[in-house]
Amino acid sequence: MRISELAREAATPLTAVKYYQREGLLPAGEKTAPNQTAYDRRHVERVRLVRALLETGGLSIAVTKQVLAVLDTDDAPLAEVFEVAQYAITDSRSPETPASRAARARIEDRVTAAGWCATTDNPGHETAARALDGLATIGFDAPDDYLDAYMTAAATAARADVAALQSRDGRDAIAELMVIGTVLGDPLFAGLRRIAQQDATHDVFPVATDGATS
Amino acid sequence: MRISELAREAATPLTAVKYYQREGLLPAGEKTAPNQTAYDRRHVERVRLVRALLETGGLSIAVTKQVLAVLDTDDAPLAEVFEVAQYAITDSRSPETPASRAARARIEDRVTAAGWCATTDNPGHETAARALDGLATIGFDAPDDYLDAYMTAAATAARADVAALQSRDGRDAIAELMVIGTVLGDPLFAGLRRIAQQDATHDVFPVATDGATS
Numbered sequence: 525m526r527i528s529e530l531a532r533e534a535a536t537p538l539t540a541v542k543y544y545q546r547e548g549l550l551p552a553g554e555k556t557a558p559n560q561t562a563y564d565r566r567h568v569e570r571v572r573l574v575r576a577l578l579e580t581g582g583l584s585i586a587v588t589k590q591v592l593a594v595l596d597t598d599d600a601p602l603a604e605v606f607e608v609a610q611y612a613i614t615d616s617r618s619p620e621t622p623a624s625r626a627a628r629a630r631i632e633d634r635v636t637a638a639g640w641c642a643t644t645d646n647p648g649h650e651t652a653a654r655a656l657d658g659l660a661t662i663g664f665d666a667p668d669d670y671l672d673a674y675m676t677a678a679a680t681a682a683r684a685d686v687a688a689l690q691s692r693d694g695r696d697a698i699a700e701l702m703v704i705g706t707v708l709g710d711p712l713f714a715g716l717r718r719i720a721q722q723d724a725t726h727d728v729f730p731v732a733t734d735g736a737t738s
Numbered sequence: 739m740r741i742s743e744l745a746r747e748a749a750t751p752l753t754a755v756k757y758y759q760r761e762g763l764l765p766a767g768e769k770t771a772p773n774q775t776a777y778d779r780r781h782v783e784r785v786r787l788v789r790a791l792l793e794t795g796g797l798s799i800a801v802t803k804q805v806l807a808v809l810d811t812d813d814a815p816l817a818e819v820f821e822v823a824q825y826a827i828t829d830s831r832s833p834e835t836p837a838s839r840a841a842r843a844r845i846e847d848r849v850t851a852a853g854w855c856a857t858t859d860n861p862g863h864e865t866a867a868r869a870l871d872g873l874a875t876i877g878f879d880a881p882d883d884y885l886d887a888y889m890t891a892a893a894t895a896a897r898a899d900v901a902a903l904q905s906r907d908g909r910d911a912i913a914e915l916m917v918i919g920t921v922l923g924d925p926l927f928a929g930l931r932r933i934a935q936q937d938a939t940h941d942v943f944p945v946a947t948d949g950a951t952s
Binding site: 658704 | 791856
């Protein structure tokens, strides 16, 4: 198929497809004539995946490239795939404004109290600590029960992530879900949390809207 | 204090502070001379908050403006504040590539099954459905137990969010936490989930690193 058809099939604007191409996020098509390139189903799936990582997952172009590179390396050890997945988190690599020491210590303290087996160079520490710093700017010093509830939520999701991995057949299928599931689990949770908040605050802060689901 | 001091106090690069100012995200300082403007503690806190929303929360400039506007409106009803908080989700307003109908129906189905009281125009539906679409591009059709685990996690966090709101004194303090807590709960969860994943996959996919916390 031509590039215009590729865009239509992937339900993605043509300008976006050309942009992905220019940024090296798509495999080359097949040259069928000097001015003509043919694309196939693999390209359609790749365009959809790139869009999901960039738009829904909120990854940068650079991180998306790393993610695709490790997926395209057929024999990358799963431990390495896992590490790339762990680092594919929106702000983990912008060193200009690191989290405060106090926030980092607080996260480490709760992780140790929960008995989790994790290393302090896990990028999640930095991301979670920055969120605490952000909450502190409005004078909210997250109490233990708040943090522990978020940790319980995180553990529930992580167990579901691992169970999902174990349901996949073959190394490639596992590697794909390891990376994409890690990235897209964030917006999945974010969306469901908005819905759960509406349920939890139903009586406290009612929002006048149409189209109730229940 | 001068703008350079403001930047230092807020631990934010001066270029970033000037950028926030140009984008109208900071209140004006006090003109103390034709070429001199003075800033105070309020500006320091605002710079930190803006940085948290943009960098940690991943919000766009436009959404950050909306969030700050509703916080700066002293008499905005809490239901309105809540609605702005709900919409302050990274991709909820980019209409070019909406979620598939199938994914939207799937989320609605599980929300109804869980008996949650929520409306379908809640932006969380779109975000969660897009995540499902992204997972489908690698052939992972999220099974019920996976989705339900994420819903349980979301409900756990939402209950903690509401409890935290109830611990705040006064309308302004509640409104602030409603918005900032909604935005920063996402990266808090994302960070903790990375740590929980390392714990959950400890034996399955060990990552060779230093600095164990436990």
